[in-house]
Amino acid sequence: MVLGPFASVADLMARLPPDRVLSIEEQAQAERLLGDASHLIRMTAGYQQISRVDNDTVVLRGSRSLVLTLPQRPVLAVTAVAGLTAEQWEWDGGDRLTRLDGCVWRGATTVTYSHGLDEDEPAYQVARAIACDAVKRTLLNPTMIRSHQVDDFAETLADARASLLDGEAETIRQAFAGPKVSVTG
Structure with a gap:
């Protein structure tokens, strides 16, 4: 069964700064990235499908x-x-x-x-928002440059993929991942 993304490109565009307009190519990329982010969310949720x-x-x-x-x-x-x-x-x-x-x-x-959940349920909306935020970070920082500085030490790293922030992953785990599937007596 193929499950679609939690969010549409229109959902993503509503969360972008008003002066940020996506080109046709960026919209196609955003659609792919929303699918990727949704798969990552489902994986983080213990492989729960979440969608109804x-x-x-x-x-x-x-x-x-x-x-x-x-x-x-x-x-x-x-x-x-x-x-x-x-x-x-x-x-x-x-x-x-x-x-x-x-x-x-x-x-x-x-x-x-x-x-699963209907799209209007609050927990589903959390998954939608996190998918949009993950893709928004990628679109607003396409080179995925991250920097870290402590006192006089600084480093800059390039990340080749979009990912969930620690807080987002924890939110997903708390909202959706439950006990492992088992047979009990």
């Missing part, structure tokens, strides 16, 4: 326990577990499925569920 996905299908491996944890959050609905009736399992309203029939999750289990 309805009726996603995932194959999970059971390890002979009663509880199965779904990998993407927030879980909005669980519509089916292949090979089981609705009376044989229960969704806890969070990210866990529990067997109700006395059996354990074993082998491959195919689950159909909806997860």
Whole structure:
């Protein structure tokens, strides 16, 4: 499944200084960079997709326990577990499925569920803002020059890629990265 960027070029342009207009070439570059920044955000979020996905299908491996944890959050609905009736399992309203029939999750289990955030939700807006900020830094400083000075020592470094600042990465981890996917009993 290909997920799009959290922000559009129009979202980015709204955050640029009013006197900064993007050329056609810069708009194409910005679109690519917004996609890259969105992938970086998803990676920092523990590979959470963040964007809403309805009726996603995932194959999970059971390890002979009663509880199965779904990998993407927030879980909005669980519509089916292949090979089981609705009376044989229960969704806890969070990210866990529990067997109700006395059996354990074993082998491959195919689950159909909806997860993620709508674009108007505050946490999604945080991802949008961080993606725009990462790209804005690249566009406003295309050579990616960074300098550091302590007393009489100074150094200047060129960075070949856009990246998240430490505070942005921490915000993403706090907002989206949860416990590792596991099967518990």
